[in-house]
Amino acid sequence: MTPRSGARERLLGAAETLFADQGVAATPVDQVLARAGVAPATLYAHFGSKAGLQAAVLDARLARWDAAWAAAVDAAPDDRGRLLAVFDALDTFARGGAPSRWCTFLATAAGAPADDATAAAAIAADTELLRSRLTELAGPVAGDGAAELAEHLLVVVSGTLAMRLRPGADSAVARGRATAEALVSSV
Amino acid sequence: MTPRSGARERLLGAAETLFADQGVAATPVDQVLARAGVAPATLYAHFGSKAGLQAAVLDARLARWDAAWAAAVDAAPDDRGRLLAVFDALDTFARGGAPSRWCTFLATAAGAPADDATAAAAIAADTELLRSRLTELAGPVAGDGAAELAEHLLVVVSGTLAMRLRPGADSAVARGRATAEALVSSV
């Protein structure tokens, strides 16, 4: 499916890992090049700039997150499980070969000036996916209150991701899920 | 109390504003110097490095946040209001002369490598303040469930801050408060 260009794919993979580990700003282009085993001019031929590479990484990553979440929803046994499957997906996404410290999209927004167009587009796409799918999945659980419950869960999912930056990051998803369960149960 | 050195105070103020607006990494030292109207050597005489300046900004900011939150708690009319006063404080803190895009401490953690000692200390101090005071304030509302409710609210507060990075940042605090109210009401 993906048209193969060895250098291009290696650049995307190297950049995704390094950007996630260290942040985009703290990752020199040289380091991406070294990890990918590619020459500078090749990177600029494909992506035009470091920002272009970053945008390509974000695109690829949103598609993979979308797929991972969809798979977790499919694997859940009932309506409630499907709504909470976002936490299963968060838990397994990193293990499925998607290196992440907390959240690529929030990190991009946080690391860029407020008016950066690339960052704004990335965080907007991620937010839209979260809000629309949560609303859809909340329907069978909350009926007319689906939009409101989805909005609550969007806050909780965002909070779960942010908790990964605080001490005790390892238990962030478990704690976030507990909060989400309390909200779902109160409907 | 604070020994006055005009240049020092101006540097702290300029750095707090610029770091909050653009992020630390995206803010060159030159820009802080220009805004403060101070020469490079003066900054290094006072703070030793850009990281030293950042640490000083974080210290001052945690103290101010602590005070602003405490004031909001005092102004609340009842136990439930005191527990939710953290949202009042979030709403008014920025207006009270504390420039912020989302959260200085989370932004510091997000912008630094995972093993950065300065960033880790800052986020740990902020987290400890949030957790301990929320637990204390949850006591009269939730009794034995205070610790659990506080943990939920810590997730929601973190989520509220993260929502400021998503589209619709202006309503982030209002939406976060609504989520918190749903949790408090379900106890």
Add this chain to the structure above:
DNA sequence: GTCTATAACACGATAGAC
């Protein structure tokens, strides 16, 4: 498309006078 080599620049930090 990919390479080697290097240009052009911005940044953090310092030297030395006052």
Add this chain to the structure above:
DNA sequence: GTCTATCGTGTTATAGAC
């Protein structure tokens, strides 16, 4: 303590050969 001037380094991006 504060200034002016500058150094050294690391970084992004490009030129030109293959």
